[in-house]
Amino acid sequence: MNIDLSHGSGGKQTSNLIHDIFLKNFDNEILNKLEDAAVLDISGRIAYTTDSFVVTPMFFPGGDIGKLAVCGTVNDLSMMGAKPKYLTAGFIIEAGADMEQLNQIAQTMKITALEADVKIVAGDTKVIEGSGNIYINTSGVGDILKEGVSIQNCSIGDAILLSGNLGEHHAAIMSGRMGIKNTISSDCAPLFSVVSDLLENGIDVRCMRDVTRGGLATVLNEVSESSNCRVEISETSIPVSREVRGFCDILGLDPLYMANEGKMIAVVPGEQAKKALAAMKQNKYGKNAEIIGKITEGSGVSMTTALHGSRIIDILYGEGLPRIC
Amino acid sequence: MNIDLSHGSGGKQTSNLIHDIFLKNFDNEILNKLEDAAVLDISGRIAYTTDSFVVTPMFFPGGDIGKLAVCGTVNDLSMMGAKPKYLTAGFIIEAGADMEQLNQIAQTMKITALEADVKIVAGDTKVIEGSGNIYINTSGVGDILKEGVSIQNCSIGDAILLSGNLGEHHAAIMSGRMGIKNTISSDCAPLFSVVSDLLENGIDVRCMRDVTRGGLATVLNEVSESSNCRVEISETSIPVSREVRGFCDILGLDPLYMANEGKMIAVVPGEQAKKALAAMKQNKYGKNAEIIGKITEGSGVSMTTALHGSRIIDILYGEGLPRIC
Numbered sequence: 011m012n013i014d015l016s017h018g019s020g021g022k023q024t025s026n027l028i029h030d031i032f033l034k035n036f037d038n039e040i041l042n043k044l045e046d047a048a049v050l051d052i053s054g055r056i057a058y059t060t061d062s063f064v065v066t067p068m069f070f071p072g073g074d075i076g077k078l079a080v081c082g083t084v085n086d087l088s089m090m091g092a093k094p095k096y097l098t099a100g101f102i103i104e105a106g107a108d109m110e111q112l113n114q115i116a117q118t119m120k121i122t123a124l125e126a127d128v129k130i131v132a133g134d135t136k137v138i139e140g141s142g143n144i145y146i147n148t149s150g151v152g153d154i155l156k157e158g159v160s161i162q163n164c165s166i167g168d169a170i171l172l173s174g175n176l177g178e179h180h181a182a183i184m185s186g187r188m189g190i191k192n193t194i195s196s197d198c199a200p201l202f203s204v205v206s207d208l209l210e211n212g213i214d215v216r217c218m219r220d221v222t223r224g225g226l227a228t229v230l231n232e233v234s235e236s237s238n239c240r241v242e243i244s245e246t247s248i249p250v251s252r253e254v255r256g257f258c259d260i261l262g263l264d265p266l267y268m269a270n271e272g273k274m275i276a277v278v279p280g281e282q283a284k285k286a287l288a289a290m291k292q293n294k295y296g297k298n299a300e301i302i303g304k305i306t307e308g309s310g311v312s313m314t315t316a317l318h319g320s321r322i323i324d325i326l327y328g329e330g331l332p333r334i335c
Numbered sequence: 336m337n338i339d340l341s342h343g344s345g346g347k348q349t350s351n352l353i354h355d356i357f358l359k360n361f362d363n364e365i366l367n368k369l370e371d372a373a374v375l376d377i378s379g380r381i382a383y384t385t386d387s388f389v390v391t392p393m394f395f396p397g398g399d400i401g402k403l404a405v406c407g408t409v410n411d412l413s414m415m416g417a418k419p420k421y422l423t424a425g426f427i428i429e430a431g432a433d434m435e436q437l438n439q440i441a442q443t444m445k446i447t448a449l450e451a452d453v454k455i456v457a458g459d460t461k462v463i464e465g466s467g468n469i470y471i472n473t474s475g476v477g478d479i480l481k482e483g484v485s486i487q488n489c490s491i492g493d494a495i496l497l498s499g500n501l502g503e504h505h506a507a508i509m510s511g512r513m514g515i516k517n518t519i520s521s522d523c524a525p526l527f528s529v530v531s532d533l534l535e536n537g538i539d540v541r542c543m544r545d546v547t548r549g550g551l552a553t554v555l556n557e558v559s560e561s562s563n564c565r566v567e568i569s570e571t572s573i574p575v576s577r578e579v580r581g582f583c584d585i586l587g588l589d590p591l592y593m594a595n596e597g598k599m600i601a602v603v604p605g606e607q608a609k610k611a612l613a614a615m616k617q618n619k620y621g622k623n624a625e626i627i628g629k630i631t632e633g634s635g636v637s638m639t640t641a642l643h644g645s646r647i648i649d650i651l652y653g654e655g656l657p658r659i660c
Binding site for chain 1: 340341343344345346347348349350367368369370371372373374375376377379380381382383384385386387388389411412414415417421423424426427456457458459461462463464468470472474475476477479484486487522543544545547548549550553557561575592593624650651652653654655657658660
């Protein structure tokens with residue numbers, strides 16, 4: 011059965027869709043009340059964010075748009091040193107979308123929300139003309155566990171850790187779109203447990219960022235700009251799997267500019283770098299973590315290449331891969 | 336200048352778009368930090384909600400999609416007895432969208448947010464292929480001022496107030512789409528001040544709902560279902576302007592099923608009905624308010640017609656007007 015414009019009317023069909031798909035999967039006592047807004051008990055300092063997801067194809071090795079929609083917002087909260095608690099989900103559905111596919115996406119959101127220990131407490135559904143695409147916006151709130159984690163907070167001498175291999179999400183989406191057969195799977199994952207492992211090991215984290223659109227290069231440039239510092243990284247320390255490396259070589263891609271959905275950087279005091287690395291490596295989402303560089307005086311991002319040269323790493327210009335998340 | 340896929344890359348063009356349009360208009364100390372999530376001080380109980388906006392045309396008499404996007408979420412929070420405080424804004428932009436139109440929409444959001452006394456503290460931008468449409472998701476959090484306001488909370492003997500004329504948003508959008516010339520303007524407005532006037536006058540509000548997609552008929556059916564009661568309304572008490580009435584007569588529309596973006600119902604104890612009405616009428620967004628009915632024993636929604644007959648008012652079936660909000 012396909013979704014049509016009547017499912018966005020706000021009337022009976024909308025109500026049926028909400029009950030049959032969203033309430034069935036997201037089932038919790040707050041959402042089930044179907045009020046105009048969820049009522050929550052929160053006290054103290056919270057992190058609050060939003061992200062929209064328009065990835066194509068909607069289903070790919072390692073996940074689907076629903077998994078992305080939960081992980082993306084959970085990760086943005088986690089990067090502020092917050093424990094993600096509640097999400098909202100806004101669906102914009104093109105007429106013609108398959109009801110069973112929507113149900114699969116909602117099921118993935120349910121499973122991912124369970125893993126990430128968050129509740130989806132409010133939602134919205136709109137239907138537009140089109141050809142069956144589904145777009146999802148999520149917003150999220152979380153409790154701040156550590157104050158002062160900020161992209162403006164990095165200082166000279168800090169070490170930069172990367173939680174694992176670059177480029178897997180990008181390569182998986184691109185393979186899906188181009189019909190290339192390989193075993194590359196998206197790294198899409200909720201990263202709060204990695205953050206939690208860092209904090210519980212007493213790491214005085216300065217700044218964390220998930221490495222999504224724009225890639226590591228763009229994130230490091232944001233660090234350099236916001237903290238008024240220079241970022242120096244070493245090419246040989248940057249983890250990339252053999253299969254992604256091969257994929258990049260064939261297609262002329264640079265892993266530094268490729269999108270990830272389950273990778274983060276953490277900037278930590280230099281003297282805590284090894285302890286932080288050990289904490290990351292104990293987590294299943296950080297087992298390939300590496301110390302990739304450091305914060306120094308100056309500006310911009312530079313990389314010592316495998317051949318001992320030095321290369322300036324600029325922010326991403328141009329399109330990258332459209333609709334990667 | 337038109338927006339293209341590179342503006343959604345997460346790289347330099349995305350950064351330019353965010354600075355030139357969103358930061359310029361939404362400017363506040365929280366958003367300006369450009370962290371992965373906003374950090375907020377909140378204490379106590381909060382309301383939390385989300386809504387997406389896909390209205391076509393994006394500009395219409397009385398507002399635009401940006402005004403809708405702020406009012407819609409502000410109103411959902413207000414209906415829970417909450418003071419709206421912070422919003423997020425997620426933009427999904429079709430390539431080809433006009434940069435100047437996007438800027439106009441952001442300006443309207445800025446002005447409406449100022450009136451509603453909310454800050455836009457986090458955002459996201461995605462670009463998809465298409466023909467220049469802009470979709471906006473907003474989420475919002477607010478401080479609960481009155482506990483227990485709920486659609487499950489209406490009791491026998493309660494009075495139902497409607498804050499003003501029905502059908503104006505629906506008629507304005509439909510006129511715009513069909514090229515009909517008239518002076519009907521959308522009622523789109525932030526309603527927290529009406530709620531605040533009720534609460535400050537000591538009204539023990541049971542339930543509030545803004546009357547959007549699906550119209551008054553659908554909202555009253557939701558009240559009946561959630562509070563296990565019968566809703567009785569009187570046709571002659573329902574305010575509709577002469578011009579909208581004429582519009583409906585010509586096109587065969589029923590104001591009870593038409594969407595509004597600046598109207599709400601409030602269910603209040605019967606003995607407070609007149610006081611509540613006076614409180615509503617003192618507000619510019621409630622000046623045409625009326626007591627339209629009451630809660631009785633039983634189920635469903637019935638209306639005493641102008642000819643003293645009785646009519647069962649069902650929930651909206653079918654399409655209504657697609658992409659009305």
